[in-house]
Amino acid sequence: MTSRDGYNWTPSEGLQTGVPTIGKILPESNVSSNEKPYDVIVIGAGYCGLTAARNASLEGLQVLLLEGRDRIGGRSWSSNIQGYPFEMGGTWVHWGQSNTWREIMRYELHDQVEKSxxxxxxxxxxxxxxxxxxxxxxxxxxxxxxxxxxxxxxxxxxxxxxxxxxxxxxxxxxxxxxxxxxxxxxxxxxxxxxxxxxxxxxxxxxxxxxxxxxxxxxxxxxxxxxxxxxxxxxxxxxxxxxxTWKFKRGQSSFAIRFFQEALESKRLKYAFNSPVSHVRDNGKQVEVTTRDARKFQAAKVISAMPLNVLDRVTFDPPLSSGKQSALKIKHVNQTxxxxxxxxxxxxxxxxxxxxxxxxxxxxxxxxxxxxxxxxxxxxxGQQNHIDxxxxxxxxxxxxxxxxxxxxxxxxxxxxxxxxxxxxNWSKDEFAGGAWFFSPPGLLSNHLNDMRATHGNVVFANSDWALGWRSFIDGAIEEGERAALIVRRDLLGAKFDAPRL
Amino acid sequence: MTSRDGYNWTPSEGLQTGVPTIGKILPESNVSSNEKPYDVIVIGAGYCGLTAARNASLEGLQVLLLEGRDRIGGRSWSSNIQGYPFEMGGTWVHWGQSNTWREIMRYELHDQVEKSxxxxxxxxxxxxxxxxxxxxxxxxxxxxxxxxxxxxxxxxxxxxxxxxxxxxxxxxxxxxxxxxxxxxxxxxxxxxxxxxxxxxxxxxxxxxxxxxxxxxxxxxxxxxxxxxxxxxxxxxxxxxxxxTWKFKRGQSSFAIRFFQEALESKRLKYAFNSPVSHVRDNGKQVEVTTRDARKFQAAKVISAMPLNVLDRVTFDPPLSSGKQSALKIKHVNQTxxxxxxxxxxxxxxxxxxxxxxxxxxxxxxxxxxxxxxxxxxxxxGQQNHIDxxxxxxxxxxxxxxxxxxxxxxxxxxxxxxxxxxxxNWSKDEFAGGAWFFSPPGLLSNHLNDMRATHGNVVFANSDWALGWRSFIDGAIEEGERAALIVRRDLLGAKFDAPRL
The missing domain is CATH 3.90.660.10 (Polyamine Oxidase; Chain A, domain 2)
Structure with a gap:
């Protein structure tokens, strides 16, 4: 399957737009025409969104995953070209990265890594x-x-x-x-x-x-x-x-496990090629509108979009001034x-x-x-930058x-x-740059703003993770955090607690 | 709440058996008299069993957690005595321990650690x-x-x-x-x-x-x-x-989170003071019998008991010869x-x-x-050993x-x-020693035996984890592995897979 993302140039074939990847999902959607409101809509199918969608669907919620691209993985994906993997973005992993390694063990991929x-x-x-x-x-x-x-x-x-x-x-x-x-x-x-x-x-x-x-x-x-x-x-x-350590078969061989496991729950609906333009929260329900004017409703939304492109989506009610400041400052990575x-x-x-x-x-x-x-x-990078x-x-x-x-x-x-x-991550409308890296002042002033929930919308992204911020690991950390917040809000702690 | 585990001696009060802990659960059971067969019975409420029970129940399975003690935590638990925490077993954590730290982040306890x-x-x-x-x-x-x-x-x-x-x-x-x-x-x-x-x-x-x-x-x-x-x-x-890093309020303040979250699923039944004596698998269902002759049925069993006490339970059909060899060799830690x-x-x-x-x-x-x-x-330890x-x-x-x-x-x-x-971990009938430590030959010969599933019984314990074996981290690694095996076996991959 060929994604429209990425470029491949050879002397004989010249520049080709789009490269093959197992991260491209077909059919592009499994949404029926008359879906009931979901429990949660997850916007973005990078590792953060994948983790959130997987956890939430496994834990009993009806989930819709919306993604602007035609593939999973966000800023980490791989292309296999003639049997050889090329890492288009995030690549390396290590057991010191707690969330990533936990997932690697979960999917028994620890013997599928090798040294660069x-x-x-x-x-x-x-x-x-x-x-x-x-x-x-x-x-x-x-x-x-x-x-x-x-x-x-x-x-x-x-x-x-x-x-x-x-x-x-x-x-x-x-x-x-x-x-x-x-x-x-x-x-x-x-x-x-x-x-x-x-x-x-x-x-x-x-x-x-x-x-x-x-x-x-x-x-x-x-x-x-x-x-x-x-x-x-x-x-x-x-x-x-x-x-040091990378996947023998590329990042997409890892990301696809999250997606597959979410599907196993039978509670995951998804739509690729569905960039979101508008998120409206009336306090009881959130309506998410795609650029092509499709509308979806859910009790909760997890926004897993990166900092640098969040200002392309309008939120109603408007985001807090702290969050808006962070969106304006942006991160600086143009690798x-x-x-x-x-x-x-x-x-x-x-x-x-x-x-x-x-x-x-x-x-x-x-x-x-x-x-x-x-x-x-x-x-x-930014210095002597080229496209x-x-x-x-x-x-x-x-x-x-x-x-x-x-x-x-x-x-x-x-x-x-x-x-x-x-x-080309800099020209990527769903990334606006490579992994997060902060200019002076952004985090000491706005880390908590970036992490804050806005009504029924939970904001999750590696860009404001606490540990391996910028890394796949931070994305998983954030996806897990978001899914837990949403599940607890929806399913609550309405149980007969024993005396602890 | 006072557990019967542990000792506390002071000059004025002398030796007291049993110390207070929030890890003691009351009521000791929430099992009704006429329960249907469960999806899975988890034997052991240490971190491994807690993780397995939590994941399985959150992911839709009906779970029974059986524990011989009156408390959660297994070989890691803490007693608060006059407001001060004493760690009775496993204590230290670090973000290099992927499973533990992931859970610490999940429960937002990363600011609840301090240096020893x-x-x-x-x-x-x-x-x-x-x-x-x-x-x-x-x-x-x-x-x-x-x-x-x-x-x-x-x-x-x-x-x-x-x-x-x-x-x-x-x-x-x-x-x-x-x-x-x-x-x-x-x-x-x-x-x-x-x-x-x-x-x-x-x-x-x-x-x-x-x-x-x-x-x-x-x-x-x-x-x-x-x-x-x-x-x-x-x-x-x-x-x-x-x-280096330990919990300000003790390990039991961490373990209790797993138990509480499992309860939130409303799919967790549990019984403390319920040591298991017999596990019989007829190929379609497993029957677990306690020492006091209560019987419970489930499609699957997760045995989360440590290596050194596994031979106190009889399995029918008998365990593989490789597993039996490992049970006979035992680990050597008598800390x-x-x-x-x-x-x-x-x-x-x-x-x-x-x-x-x-x-x-x-x-x-x-x-x-x-x-x-x-x-x-x-x-x-073993050298100059004292009780x-x-x-x-x-x-x-x-x-x-x-x-x-x-x-x-x-x-x-x-x-x-x-x-x-x-x-006293050496005299502990549910531990048979402290954390796992292997004598020469045990792991190179029997690691895979110890990890192997036996019919409908999955064996999970930090004692045979792949990463932080012996540690809380390995227990969580194993609990996650076991829950995933069971869920996939039971719920299967019977979904309409998209072409990936």
Whole structure:
């Protein structure tokens, strides 16, 4: 099945819009013409909406799941192209991510994960390319450099943030923690500029932007520290939890389990290609209207739409001023993620940073395709932002620029690009960017606003999760929270409680 | 409400059997005389059984929960004595424990945890007492000593086990991993004896026994490495995940949430004080008989009883030979956990190891009681094993022996014991020991046997979880697994599947 989302380019076929995915659902709807009001309508079929719809339907509620796209997964989905999975968005998982891993165990997929990195063959080095020149080093040296830089950046209290953010799920627990949200990554870099070597500064800035997808000025230092704390306050944890384990068969092989299990309940109705335009709550019932003017009623609504596109839906009564402020501020992540299949078969163990002058700054060898070519995954962001589909030659050049000419010769030619696969998240009307990353001030001022329920509408999204905010894990956390709120509101605690 | 479990001793009141807990449920049963056959009977109301009963009842099944005790929680429960919580068994939680933390977030208890350690006041040192003498050192030195010893013990592959057990949930994934289960902690200690200082060896042995509750000979080296891998392969992770965060109001304040939510479903029947003696599966229905000859029928049974007491129940048809072997081998953990309230108000920041000659080897300052006294928690095990209630004077002496005479004088007297609180897990007929810890060979030979379903009976327990086996987390993992198996078997996948 081919989704209309995503792009696939090859030299022979040129640019194709839409890529195959098991996340595309057909028939696109199982809604009959005369449905009674639902118990709950869930808007959005990313991991948050899927979790909410699954839990609510399993727990006895009649659920309608509405999704603007033709597929499940939201900002995390995979395309299998000729038997090889490409991750279009959220990719990596780890058992330190409590909600994700719990689901992986639930679906017995723990033996279906594998490592992205493989440092065992071919070109086993890290290329650091800055305006000061090119340095080629071993992966051990790469780790040492990155660890040193990240440790300096995060060591705000002598213990790498442990005292300042002791419990990241309760992130503003200490007095000093909220202060970190008043400054940007740039501010923090300026504070420690004198103790950073030029190489440390380069890899640090590239790492920060790899996390935030914004600019150094728009990246909240607190939010970076929150990620760091979630990773156990160490570089090793950072690597392990952020960029190591992925699904052998791609994210959509995981997301589909949620959808299938919800269907098993026989209480799930769904409609894809059904973007919502209007949500009206009369205090007793909520009416949800799609762009094509279909109307659905339910006792409750779970809005699982991301922050950056929530202002495309009108709410009646209007949202609180706090929520409206957050919607106006938006998050800053405009990550550009491009998969490239390279003719060079020996780059499986290669990594590189080309910063700050390239449109793609950061890349790693991520697999070997069935043709034996190397698959690398490349990241750019707000800085030197590109829309990869607009100028494929430029995108190809950005990929090739990750490999510095001086490392290649006639006998060892720089790799040719055989395929590009990507999703343009910035132009995506249902995402408005990649994973959440906050600018200074947004969370310390508005986290509770974003999380607040509005009448009969519960707002749930990874963008305002407490733990792995921005991650698949945060989406599941929020979906579970929303389903529980709704079920308890509807089914209540009307039971004969024993004396406890 | 007072459970018959647990002991509380004070100088004025002497030894009392039974302590108060919100985990005791009254009325003890809500079963009517003429119940229809249930969908599922869950045997055991520890975290595993509670999770299974909650999930199954929320997801539409009619559930009967049978428990031999008068309380929920199994091997994890807390007693509030004069407003102060004592943890009788499993205590610590962390967001690296995926199932536990997910539940903590579900019940919005993430701001209800606090740290056990507080190294800010009074006597801020670590006392190491061995036959070679007493050494008093700072907590920084304690950490350095323990980290060095643990790193030597676990560094089997140059990267502290990372290559040998890369994914601990799939613990026998690599060839080398199962080999670790052929040797004991003692074997490994012998291998590295030449590189351990006497102090390192002492704290290492005490740490191993703190984990296993067995002897060095009966402790599987693999299982220790599995714990280590789950903790992120570092001493800091070991501390963070095993012994740092606890509930401000005690474990029972967490467990009760599962029970309450299951009741909300209105599909939960339960009976406490109902130990099961016999389980008979005729292939279509299972009959469960209690010791007092009450009989209950269900389509499915989830046995959530621990390994060490499973042989007290007869199964018809008989269990597989593999399962029977595991039941015969048993796990080795005979931890003795004793809480002591000490007259000395300045010991909040104290820690100590007295090894190997004391009955209690390991202790930490864990809180300050309402009276301003210091609460310490002390651990012993199979070595020098005591039943603390049998000879209170001896138990008191073991507590006092943790404080070496040379650190005290007339002006700084050794602390007097004002209260002892404990549960004797070894004599507990429903536990047969503390948390699971395997002897060499048990898991590499029988993990799959222990996990296997037997006709209509699903076996679920933390003792054979894949992730945080032995922990509350593993119990929840297993309860979720069992409920899913049962629901899918009963409700099936009889739905009109869309083309995916």
């Amino acid at each position: 990195f493989n440092f065992e063959k071919g070109v086993k080095h890290f290329e650091l390319n800055t305006p000061n020149g090119v340095t080629t080093m071993s992966h051990e040296q790469e780790d040492e450099l990155l660890a040193s830089a990240l440790n300096k950046f995060t060591n705000i209290d002598g213990v790498y943030g442990r005292n300042t953010i002791p419990l990241p799920h309760d992130t503003f627990r200490t007095l000093g923690s909220a202060d970190l949200d008043n400054i940007s990554a740039k501010d923090r870099l300026n504070d420690i500029a004198s103790i950073l070597s030029p190489q440390e500064r380069a890899v640090l800035e590239a790492s920060i932007l790899l996390a935030s997808g914004g600019t150094l000025e728009t990246t909240s230092f607190h939010e970076f520290m929150h990620w760091w704390a979630m990773c156990g306050y160490t570089y090793q944890g950072w690597l392990d939890m952020l960029i 550009v993620k491009v998969h490239a299949e390279l003719s060079n078969k020996d780059l499986r163990s290669w990594t590189g940073i080309t910063y700050p002058h390239n449109e793609l700054n950061y890349a790693i060898g991520d697999g070997t395709t069935p043709a034996g070519n190397t698959h690398i995954v490349c990241f750019g 990869p589909e607009v100028d494929i030659s430029r995108t190809k050049r950005a990929v090739q620029s990750l490999f510095s000419a001086e490392n290649y010769s006639n006998s060892h030619p720089a790799p040719a690009v055989e395929r590009l696969v990507f999703h | 350690f507080n190294f800010e006041k009074g006597v801020k040192h670590f006392e190491l007492n061995t036959p070679n003498g007493v050494t008093t050192m700072s907590h920084e030195q304690e950490d350095e000593l323990l980290a060095s010893a643990l790193n030597k013990f676990t560094n089997i592959d140059g990267v502290y086990g990372r290559n040998t057990i890369p994914l601990p949930h799939d613990t026998f994934r690599t060839l080398g991993s199962a080999d670790l289960d052929n040797i004991s902690a003692k074997d490994r200690l012998n291998d590295i004896a030449s590189i351990l200082s006497p102090q390192e060896r002492a704290v290492l042995e005490a740490s191993i026994l703190l984990a296993s509750g067995g002897t060095l000979e009966t402790t599987s080296f693999h299982e220790f490495m599995h714990w280590w891998a789950m903790c992120g392969y570092t001493y800091q992770g070991w501390l963070d995940m095993l012994i 003795v956990k004793v809480h002591a309230e000490l007259s000395n108000k300045d010991l909040r920041s104290w820690t100590g190891i007295t090894y190997p000659h004391n009955e209690l080897n390991y202790a930490i300052g864990d809180g300050t009681t309402p009276a301003g006294n210091t609460h310490i928690v002390c651990f012993g 603390p209630e049998v000879d209170i004077s001896r138990t008191k002496r073991a507590v006092q022996s943790l404080f070496s005479a040379e650190n005290y004088s007339n002006s700084h007297p050794a602390p007097a014991v004002e209260r002892l609180v404990f549960h």
